[in-house]
Each structure stands twice: as C-alpha cells, then as structure tokens.
Amino acid sequence: MSEDILKDLSWLPRAPDDFRKQRRALSDKAGPIGQDLRFLATHQLSDSQLTQLAQSIADLRSAGADLSPLVPFRLGLVGNGTLDLLAPLLVASAVRHGIALEVVQTEYGQLMQEAMSPQSGINSGKCDAVLLALDYRALPGIGSPTSVNDALAFIGALREGFRQNGGAISIVQTFAPPAEALFGHIDRVLDASPRGALDRINTELARSVAASDDALLDVAAIAELVGLANWHSPQQWNLAKLPFDAAYAPFYADHVARLIAAIKGKSRRVLILDLDNTVWGGVIGDDGLEGIRIAQGDAVGEAFLAVQANALALRARGVVLAVSSKNTDSVARGPFREHPEMLLREDHIAVFQANWSDKATNIKSIANELSLGLDAMVFLDDNPMERDLVRRMLPQVAVPELPADPALYVRTLMAAGYFETIAFSEEDRKRADFYQDNAKRVALQASAGDLDSYLASLNMEIFFAPFDAMGRKRIAQLISKSNQFNLTTRRYTEADVAELEEDPDVFTLQVRLTDAFGDNGMISVIVCRPHGDDAWEIDTWLMSCRVLKRRVEQMVLRELVEAARRHGKKRLVGVYIPTDRNALVVEHYAELGFTQVATDATDGRTVWELDTATEVPEAPMTVHRAAQRAEAEAAQ
Amino acid sequence: MQDIYDKLTEILQDVFDDDEIVASPELAAADVDGWDSLAHVRFILAIERGFGVKFSAAEASAFANVGELANGIAAKRSA
Known part of the structure; x- marks a missing residue:
C-alpha cells in the first residue's frame, strides 16, 4: 500500500478528467505559458499523459512559444537500455519542477565514443549535464576479480570525457542490484557476487561524486524503496530492453527532475504548517489543551508527533518552519507554550500566522516576511479545501495531497522530495536560524521608525x-x-x-x-x-x-x-x-x-x-x- | 467481451493521443498513426496495467490485430 504512495506520486492531486482537452488548450494561449504548463504537470500523470505533455511542449517550442518562467536546461541522456520511452517523461516531469528541459540523446550502445569524441552528439549538444542512465547490465564481468575497479574506471572515464569534451557535469546513477542472489546471504560481503560488487561500486561512486561537482542520482535507493523484485522486470527487459519496470518510470523521472531543479537552485526552503489535525489531532479552539491528541502511547497522537519530529529534522538541516492556521493567535500558541508533549516550540517557528484571513493571503505575508519567493514554499494542510484554494490562488506554492490516515503524512511529504539538495554545508545547517533572525529584523524594522x-x-x-x-x-x-x-x-x-x-x-x-x-x-x-x-x-x-x-x-x-x-x-x-x-x-x-x-x-x-x-x-x-x-x- | 473493447478503446485513445480511435477486432498497427515498435511497447504496458494481466515477450509480439489481443486478454482473465 505505501509502495503506491511512491509509484503513483500520490502527493500530487489526481489528473483532471479533461486532461487532454486542457493540454490542447495550451496551444491557443497567448503570452508566457510556463506557469500553465507547470500547473498541468503538477498532477498524478500516467506515462501516456506525460508523453503527451512532452509532445505539447515540443510543439509549443517549435511554434516559438514563450515557456518562461520555466528555466531552460539541456540534458544529455546516455545509457545501456531503451531510453526513448523515458525521454518524454523527463521533459514533462521537469516542468513540474520549473525546468524547461531539452533532452539530447545518442545512438544505442555508443557510450564511450559519445564521451570521448568532442564532435559527438552529446558533446556538441551544449548540454548542462549528462545523465548516465546505466544499470548493472552495463558492467560486463560483474563478479570477476577486477570488476569493481573496472566499473569505477569505466564510469570515471565517461564523467571525465563529458566534462573535458562537452563541458557538462554528469548525473551519476548508483546501481540497483539484481533481484536474484548468487550465493545467498553471503552475497553482501562477496565481491564475487553482483550484490557485493555493486555495493562497493555504489559506495565508491557516491564518495567520488561528493568530492566533485557532479551530482548523484541514487537509483539503488529508489529501487530499495519500491522493492528490487518490483523494480526489475525480466519480461520488460526482454521485450524492449527497459532498464526497470515502466510502472516506476514516472517516479524515476520525478527524481531526475527534482535533482535538476536542485542543481539549478530551485529547491524549496520553507515548510508552512497548518496546526489543527496536521500538527496535532483535534481542533485546539474546540478541544482545548487537554483535548488535542499528541501524547506518546496514543496511536493517533504519535502520528502527529511524527509530523513534528520530521519538521524538526528538516529544520535541523536548514529548512525554515512557519505556521499558517485559522485560529485566534493566543489559542494557537497555547500548545507551543504549555503542552508538555509538544516537540515544536515557538522559537522553532520563523513566522507564526494564526488569524482568520484566508491562507493564500497568510502564505504571501510569510513569504514577504522571510524575503523569499512563493516558489520556495511548501504548505502542509490536512484540509482538502484549503489545499485546493492555495493551489489555485498561488500555483507557485507546493501543496502535497495528504492521505486520510495521519500515520502516512510524513512518508507522503518526504516522498515528494521538495527539499532535494545537491550539497550540504555548515551554512545550510544554520539557514533556518538566518531566516528566523531576519523575520525578527523585519519586526524590529517595523518598530524602529x-x-x-x-x-x-x-x-x-x-x-x-x-x-x-x-x-x-x-x-x-x-x-x-x-x-x-x-x-x-x-x-x-x-x-x-x-x-x-x-x-x-x-x-x-x-x-x-x-x-x-x-x-x-x-x-x-x-x-x-x-x-x-x-x-x-x-x-x-x-x-x-x-x-x-x-x-x-x-x-x-x-x-x-x-x-x-x-x-x-x-x-x-x-x-x-x-x-x-x-x-x-x-x-x-x-x-x-x-x-x-x-x-x-x-x-x-x-x-x-x-x-x-x-x-x-x-x-x-x-x-x-x-x-x-x-x-x-x-x-x- | 464488450467491456474489454471499451477499455481497449480508452487505452488506445490515451496511448496514441487520438479521440477518434475505436477498438475493433480488425484494427491493426498499420491502421493507426504513430503505431511503431516503441508505441507498441507503450501500448502493451498500458494494457498490462489497465487489465492487470502480464504478457510474455512472445505473446506481446504475436498479436496481429486488436481482435487477437482481446481474445488473449479474455483468456488470461478467465484463467
């Protein structure tokens, strides 16, 4: 059940019934069209729908349409399987993350030549980055005594080639091990087994990418999330050389897209929390301090405590927290000040908006107070009407759909990958404090004359x-x-x-x-x-x-x-x-x-x-x- | 059998982005714009998902027309 959260991109709202009609209507619109494309892309779209959207984008492009405010990005796509089905999915998913992606593809199987020749399609294609979409089948002799070093040298040469000859960074994939063990449990420690060898290759790759300005796409982690036996489809490999089960292609494409957005500095930075039935169970204005549910040992309460713990973990890595709640200010602050089980406290919250204005207005004033754009905001609210209102009024704000059961709030929010980042520094860690201080400065400014x-x-x-x-x-x-x-x-x-x-x-x-x-x-x-x-x-x-x-x-x-x-x-x-x-x-x-x-x-x-x-x-x-x-x- | 054809029509329209296609027993790849080998893979995958069935590689490439495909789906569903 919760694998579906991932496969179906369940943090996105369902596609509208008239998706195809809405998509076709795009070509009749005048002026910049990026915002409309992004709104449409921000739904649970099937691979067919994503492919159609990519076709629309290609048509709009050749008609000379203005795709702003989407940010252009050229991605070289190389690999050892069939990537033709994937390319349009990448284009459509990138729109969801604010990127106008162009994919440059190469002949099947010409990997090393593409990297080494300055005249190759990829290297002459002015790519910003090249996605090395390799899976374990690209590593012949895996399990042989030299296979780990061979694989690392092979990938190193590709990265170096695209950098030297094409001026592009590489997006390097880790390898999902095959679903079949060779020896059994001892595979984990044996380089003579695919799993053992790939484990080591993945560790070394991740280390070497972190020390460069290339980026890591942890496909091994994606496959772990959905299950290796689901990820690898022998039928589909045989049928069309699909490197993984096509059912996960929209999920994979979203991961590539969020990584590209992070490379372009478009990750989100602020988590805005609703309070009633989002941060605690119940309604503070009706149930009072004793009535809301956040206690340890209470199955419902623990689900909400998990939301709070997750918010604090995000804050510790630099995500700014804010509150937007329809409440009387003093009532809303009560639990933060007095409830012994609350993990979140007032000083974790950079901007606290509890009032009776509509949430779109509140979110705008939070953005102003933090001097950040609306496209840096994520808004978490259990109420479908509030979510819908904010999506329509402020399409730049990310608003995850939430399942009925609060136990799955955290998984859904985190599966969306809003806060993807390609590097983490000491400054990032302090960022939540920076913005919080800044909000205090704004308050002081208002009073300082x-x-x-x-x-x-x-x-x-x-x-x-x-x-x-x-x-x-x-x-x-x-x-x-x-x-x-x-x-x-x-x-x-x-x-x-x-x-x-x-x-x-x-x-x-x-x-x-x-x-x-x-x-x-x-x-x-x-x-x-x-x-x-x-x-x-x-x-x-x-x-x-x-x-x-x-x-x-x-x-x-x-x-x-x-x-x-x-x-x-x-x-x-x-x-x-x-x-x-x-x-x-x-x-x-x-x-x-x-x-x-x-x-x-x-x-x-x-x-x-x-x-x-x-x-x-x-x-x-x-x-x-x-x-x-x-x-x-x-x-x- | 009609429910299979209705669903096939829906999938065909979606995969080939064409509101006019209607699934009929005689319909074959040559009749549909853009039905190349790659589109065929997308079509087969969409059918597997839509009907909750699985085809072997041999089965997937053996259907000469939509009629054979519908029979194949019916056989798998009753099995």
Whole structure:
C-alpha cells in the first residue's frame, strides 16, 4: 500500500478528467505559458499523459512559444537500455519542477565514443549535464576479480570525457542490484557476487561524486524503496530492453527532475504548517489543551508527533518552519507554550500566522516576511479545501495531497522530495536560524521608525576577502543558486572559482555580514575582469536577498571603488542582463550613481559606468578586511 | 467481451493521443498513426496495467490485430 504512495506520486492531486482537452488548450494561449504548463504537470500523470505533455511542449517550442518562467536546461541522456520511452517523461516531469528541459540523446550502445569524441552528439549538444542512465547490465564481468575497479574506471572515464569534451557535469546513477542472489546471504560481503560488487561500486561512486561537482542520482535507493523484485522486470527487459519496470518510470523521472531543479537552485526552503489535525489531532479552539491528541502511547497522537519530529529534522538541516492556521493567535500558541508533549516550540517557528484571513493571503505575508519567493514554499494542510484554494490562488506554492490516515503524512511529504539538495554545508545547517533572525529584523524594522536608526541598531560588521579555498564551496553555491539579486546570472562551477582565485587579472570579493541577531554568513560575491587598460568590468555581482535594504551594496561598491583606484583603474563598468528572475536589480547601478552608457536591443542588457574618483558614502557598519595587505602588495 | 473493447478503446485513445480511435477486432498497427515498435511497447504496458494481466515477450509480439489481443486478454482473465 505505501509502495503506491511512491509509484503513483500520490502527493500530487489526481489528473483532471479533461486532461487532454486542457493540454490542447495550451496551444491557443497567448503570452508566457510556463506557469500553465507547470500547473498541468503538477498532477498524478500516467506515462501516456506525460508523453503527451512532452509532445505539447515540443510543439509549443517549435511554434516559438514563450515557456518562461520555466528555466531552460539541456540534458544529455546516455545509457545501456531503451531510453526513448523515458525521454518524454523527463521533459514533462521537469516542468513540474520549473525546468524547461531539452533532452539530447545518442545512438544505442555508443557510450564511450559519445564521451570521448568532442564532435559527438552529446558533446556538441551544449548540454548542462549528462545523465548516465546505466544499470548493472552495463558492467560486463560483474563478479570477476577486477570488476569493481573496472566499473569505477569505466564510469570515471565517461564523467571525465563529458566534462573535458562537452563541458557538462554528469548525473551519476548508483546501481540497483539484481533481484536474484548468487550465493545467498553471503552475497553482501562477496565481491564475487553482483550484490557485493555493486555495493562497493555504489559506495565508491557516491564518495567520488561528493568530492566533485557532479551530482548523484541514487537509483539503488529508489529501487530499495519500491522493492528490487518490483523494480526489475525480466519480461520488460526482454521485450524492449527497459532498464526497470515502466510502472516506476514516472517516479524515476520525478527524481531526475527534482535533482535538476536542485542543481539549478530551485529547491524549496520553507515548510508552512497548518496546526489543527496536521500538527496535532483535534481542533485546539474546540478541544482545548487537554483535548488535542499528541501524547506518546496514543496511536493517533504519535502520528502527529511524527509530523513534528520530521519538521524538526528538516529544520535541523536548514529548512525554515512557519505556521499558517485559522485560529485566534493566543489559542494557537497555547500548545507551543504549555503542552508538555509538544516537540515544536515557538522559537522553532520563523513566522507564526494564526488569524482568520484566508491562507493564500497568510502564505504571501510569510513569504514577504522571510524575503523569499512563493516558489520556495511548501504548505502542509490536512484540509482538502484549503489545499485546493492555495493551489489555485498561488500555483507557485507546493501543496502535497495528504492521505486520510495521519500515520502516512510524513512518508507522503518526504516522498515528494521538495527539499532535494545537491550539497550540504555548515551554512545550510544554520539557514533556518538566518531566516528566523531576519523575520525578527523585519519586526524590529517595523518598530524602529526611520531606516538609518534601524540600521545603526543592527551593529552590522562587514568582512571583505578575495576568493580563497575556504570559501570556495559557498561561493560556487551562491553563484549557482542566486537568481534575484544577480546582475548577470553567470554560473561558475567550483573548478571555475578555483581558477578565478589564481587569475592575477581578475579581482574577486567574498563578503560576509554579522549583526546583532547573528552571523549571516557569506552574503555577496563579486568578480571583476579587466576592461581595456583603465577599467574593470563587473562580471558578477550577486547578493543574498536576506540582506536587502541594509545598504550592503553601497558598502560593497565603496570597497570596489577603492580597490579599483589602487589598481590604477579610472572606471567601473557594470552590466545588467535581464532574466525572468532578476527584475529586482534592474535599477541597481542607477541607484548606486552609475551612468547608463548603452542598451542592447536584443537581450535587453544595459551597460553602466562609474568614475572611480567618485566618493561613495559610508553606510552604518564596521568594515573588516582579511587580506588587505596581501592585495596591496600584489598591486605594487 | 464488450467491456474489454471499451477499455481497449480508452487505452488506445490515451496511448496514441487520438479521440477518434475505436477498438475493433480488425484494427491493426498499420491502421493507426504513430503505431511503431516503441508505441507498441507503450501500448502493451498500458494494457498490462489497465487489465492487470502480464504478457510474455512472445505473446506481446504475436498479436496481429486488436481482435487477437482481446481474445488473449479474455483468456488470461478467465484463467
């Protein structure tokens, strides 16, 4: 029964009866169509329906339709089985995760040639990533004495080939062992058995992927979830070389899609909880503190405690928690303050909205208070009407369907994979605190009156340093994830960042900020490149939206202007390249006193200049510089 | 038998994305736009799921037309 939760993608609402009609109606719509596509894709769709949706997307594309706000991504698809059935499923599932996916496919069986030849279809296809959809049948001689090393060398060569010859990262799959044991229980420890060998290969692969900027698709875990005997279908392999039972193809495709979304920095970050019958059993306003069910030892109560424990585990890995409940505020807070069995407490909740407004309005104000987009939100509510309302009013918010039995809430929520991530750093762990502090800052701002005295009361300290090995991972993460406050949206990998550290012609800055409420971590990244003899062009300027309206950008400019002067530069050249996400900074350079010198009619970019003799006023914060002396020496 | 044909019509329309297809005993791959080997695999898989039956590879490639297929389904369901 709970395998069906996975196979049927049961966190999604059922497909509308007139799915085909709705899908066809898309081609008649004018203007950007991405939001409508995403709404339709966010249902339990069969493989036929997904295939049809992919066909519609292909048709819309060739008719020149505007797919925004979907983010484009080109995926090379290689493997050892039949992938033709899978490709359209990937395209349609990616839409569900905000991605306009194009799949580049290759000839069956030409794996190594595809990787090694720069002219191959994949390598010349400008892929962002290549999915290595290999299963154990791609590893001949598995169980032979050298098979583990052979397999690792084979996959390593593919990854290296696509990186060197096509500039693409790899999405590397782990291997689901076959359903048949060779020796029996001792397979686990015998490299001479497929299971033993694949176990070791999987462990080594995962380790090597984690140390690179490739991404891991843990197919072994997916197969474990649904059961190996279900996953592998000998009939379907024989019939059409399908690498796994087609019944799981929509589930697999959703996993690939969520991983791509995570690579593009589109994972969700906030879990908004309803209270009555979601976080506890019963209605606090009717049943009172003694009546609600959250006790250990009570089968119903424990189901709700599991929801709370899961929320806390998510919070510990950086997911921000918020509450949206139709209740009187003091009544809703009662259990958080006074109920001895509650795991969640008020200080775990970044924004607490208990009132009688509709939930869509509340969710919007939660997003505002956290300075995060609606597409970062997940809303958990047992009430089907509330779910439906939020889906219709705010289609960007993810709203999982929930089964009737609260015992399955956690499994359903987690099966949806909303918080998929490709890396985990210390900063991620602290993120829930960051946002919580930020919400407090918003509250303080409301009471502090004028902005200057508010900023002064924050006791901000700003730290400037050039790129270095220590900050590299976080710098690369910010570069790959920042969409809103990002002037040029140029993406660099960790390897690129390492090169920038060494490049003597390039000026780099990583910026950290602390304040009265805590450490904000790294919040801004700058890359300048030479522009003629006497100028720097600001190649990259991005900033975390957490620190908007704090005059941080002004202080960064001050730092930049001083550095430019030290390097003998007369001008700073800034470029704004518009995307569908960065309208926030369209006036960035104007607001900082730059003069516009050019506009490009084709992509709408604007070019700006500032004389480095300009005196940029100070903002209320203390400045620290990590490597000022080293840099001054380098400049001489 | 009519219920099998009704359901087959539904599956055919879904797999081939065509509201006009109606399952009849004589209908064969050559009569339907887009019924290539890959679509045949999708069709067989959809039938297996829709009727809760399983075909061997030999059975799946042996049906000459929808009539034979419907008989095959009926035989499996009564077995």
